[in-house]
Amino acid sequence: MNDIAALIRLTLRELLHQRAYILLTAVALLIPWLLIIPMSLFLIDLGKVLSDMLFAAEHVLLSCFLFFIAAPLMARDIEQKVCHLLLTVPLKRSRYIIARFGGTALAILPMLLLFLLSSCAALEVVAHFWPVYVKAGIGLSFLLGGGMLLLPYLSLLGLLYLISTASSGGAETLVFLLSAWLLSWSVPPVLAALQQPEVNAKIPDWISALITAIDHILPHLSSGRLALDIAHQHIPPGIQLGAYTLEHLAYMLITLILAIMIFERRDLT
């Protein structure tokens, strides 16, 4: 385990010292307080408005991490032969992928934690000054809901590793990651709309069953719904939370296993 732990540590050190990461972390700290300005333009439900804006900001931050920090790391490793050095330490290819993934996933945590704590504090301040429009305890709910949003991004990170192990470099990785990211946002709402009772009544049963099956199989990588419900202080039943967690962890594992299988077989030119 020495080698995996050492590479996780190296990856963390490498990412945490990047200027892009430091900038993103600074933004994560500031943005909750800056969002109070546009929030104050609204007249009612200020707490809900701010938590929605913070939720959107969290999506943006995590997506930026994925595109500007995680994707270039693997692309550079392959394109610029850093992985040649690391693999000949020696390190098995599977262990290299696991350690790089572990390091990248861990690197999200400090940034996310700072954002969530800063958001929690901003929401509590808003609740203190506008108690009529903001429910008490909204900060803590956002902390929980925002934390749950990490799971779909871990699935996306797994998908990024799958893409980058098969790709030839940065450009290819970014194009495929962008496509997967866009699909993860656009497909679930379309599938949800197709499963509405009015639509179901007008299409054959087998198509309806097919759409439902696809909806169950495809990962809901943008599934902020459940996390947003928690942030809005509507705690879903435990079984739903468990299913949500299990779904994303399963997708993360599947994509990582596939990434390892591809990386084991590929030529590193």
Add this chain to the structure above:
Amino acid sequence: MIHIEGLGKSYGGQWALRHASFQIRSGEAVGLLGANGAGKSTLIKSMLGLLKPTEGTVTLASDAVYLPEQPQLPETLSPLAMLRFKCRARGWAQTQAETALHEAGLAQQAWNRPLRQCSKGMRQRVLIAWCLCGGHEKVMLLDEPMSGLDALGRAEVLSLFKQRRESGAAIMMCSHIVPDMVRLCSRILLISGGVIREEVTIREHSLSEAEILEKKLARWQ
């Protein structure tokens, strides 16, 4: 130490390397000389398993240390962090990292500097230190190890590799700098079009040998 038998690599039916067979004994350094695209890096990467050989077998007596040709090192890391990673991964004492950096001749004030602030020559010394770190590997595969170094640096590094050779390491080295190869190696394999064309034994380790080699290489191109 190194035994290669009928090694070949093809990309979609196009052979980049074919029928490579040779042995390198303990305490021997062998050079691989060829023009760009001759198949030198393909041979070394196939030996390491970075490329999956299409045919043939590779037997290395121990873990191999590899110095790739001009890799872009992680810019935010320091030389010491890189070397310490290797020590941690192998379970070696951390002090070996410092010993290797010292041995490679990297100025101490650069040890904790981010690699983006290091010159090309300094980065090459970090790579040399990476190779020397630990000193447990008995097989060394070096792809253009002198790249980016000045004449004095090349001489220093060459003497380090000579020490390793004398302590029993089997070394394979690719380089475009023929005089350096002649100084270190006892045999040179001339490679062209993915095929090892000729094996030349070096007796004098002199500049005249280097000139002869260059002429022989030109004949195969």
